[in-house]
Amino acid sequence: MTAAMEPGAQALFDKFGTYILPGRVSDPRRGIEEAQEAERIGLGCVWISERYALKEPAVLAGAVSQATSKIRITGTMYATMRHPLVTASVADLMQAMSGDRFRLMFARAVPAYMKMLGSPPITMERLADLISICRRLWAGEKVDYDGILGKFPAISLTDRHGGTPPPIIFTAIGPKSLEFAGEHCDGVLLHPFVSAQGVKNSVKIVRDAAEKAGRDPMAVRIYHNIIVAPDLPKDEEEAVVGGRAITYFELPGFGDLIVDINGWDKGVLEQIRAHPKIASLNGKPADQAYTRQELVDVSKLIPQQWLDEGAAVGTAAQCADQLMAYLDAGADEILLHGSSPKDMGLLTSELKRALAAKGL
Known part of the structure; x- marks a missing residue:
């Protein structure tokens, strides 16, 4: 029996991913090995956070795209740190480099941190305009914009990938940000330490906002970010x-x-x-x-x-059983965070067991 045919293997690939290089980093090359290991043990996505030191998501995502063959790649970017054309171009190029495996995530960041960097605060208005500009550029439009993000008289992607536009995910915690995700985004990433009941509450806010905006509420994917510590x-x-x-x-x-x-x-x-x-x-x-x-x-x-x-703490079997509660609460996909892929081999085996037991 091949790994793909193993009970629960497809559900594991569809529903579970992991951060690579969690926290502060001294050797970014380790992220390539972590991405390859995540793919080897059957996880379906690697997530890359933004940190201005040795973890630049555009560079790292490009490297991962060439070191892997099927795993999805989600890169995080702060919306006010790049020109909209640069953001749209990076995401479009990543789709071309990866074979349509890239997903773009916007994070709001701590306002005090952005102020310290001299960058404008990441407001909902700025995010909405940036998302609109990116989607128009990916569709081949020439954009003439004059608004809160600045003045861009004629921006376009001269050469485009032309494949599937990258899904846009937004990190959200509070009701207003959850509603924004339902109205504007393809997915929402919930914050670590949100409980199963918190996931359920968040899902309702997102789905209701999407429906109110005239969108298909089930088309907005719910990703949940969970700290895991299996057998550590x-x-x-x-x-x-x-x-x-x-x-x-x-x-x-x-x-x-x-x-x-x-x-x-x-x-x-x-x-x-x-x-x-x-x-x-x-x-x-x-x-x-x-x-x-x-x-x-x-x-x-x-x-x-x-x-x-x-969080999910304890033996690998205990962690796997705990993680099922978040799927039951409405999460479409779970981001395993905190532990390295090298520590998750036994956990992924237990997750396949738990997923197969649920008929997934």
């Missing part, structure tokens, strides 16, 4: 899950939205933000100042309930 040593598990969780919960706005969508106690956020390590940052994001390991002591403030409901 205790110290590594604490860094992967707890340390990373702090980088989300400490952020004003982001942490509050996660807690709101899950119905958790906001008082915990006050304790986290009052911790000396976090308070001393004066608004600088924690993941720009500390490694995950250095935030483990702060993570002791997180209630165990939050980790149990918002």
Whole structure:
């Protein structure tokens, strides 16, 4: 029996992907090996985040497209950091390079971080206009635009791939951003530590917004980003899950939205933000100042309930069974985050078992 014929194998490919090079990076070449390993163990997508150091998504996505043959590739870009023509061109070229395997994701980023970079805030208005411009360029139009993004009298893609336009995904947490995704995007990526009930709540907001906008609500795919720690040593598990969780919960706005969508106690956020390590940052994001390991002591403030409901931790079998709850809640595809593909071989075997048991 080939791997493709194995029970649950096709569902694994269709419904599960992974980040490559999660967190801060010293050797970006490792991402190529991680992408190849993800494809080898049967995952269907690799996701690339944006970090201005050794993780530039346009470069890395191009390299991955040549090192793999079938896995989907999602590259994240901050909407105000590139000229619209550059963004549209990168995505179009990636479709040509990869054989229509590329997906473009826009993230809003922390406003204070964008301000620190001297980049305009990523507002819904800017995003809507950028999405419209990209789609028009991919359709072969010459665009004359004068608006919030700037003045572009005559921009076009002189040479186009001409294949399938890349799907546009938006990262969203709160009701307004979820509604925006339903109205404008092909998919929405939910935030780590959103519980299964939070996924269910989010799905309803997205689908209702799409229907209200006159779109097919089921055509907007729901992607859920989940931190996984299958069979990891205790110290590594604490860094992967707890340390990373702090980088989300400490952020004003982001942490509050996660807690709101899950119905958790906001008082915990006050304790986290009052911790000396976090308070001393004066608004600088924690993941720009500390490694995950250095935030483990702060993570002791997180209630165990939050980790149990918002992540998948334990044996590979336990993690696989936990992940099924997010599919049941309405996620179309799950992004496995935190652990490296080299640590997910046993997990993917257990996921095939769990998916086959569900008849998928």
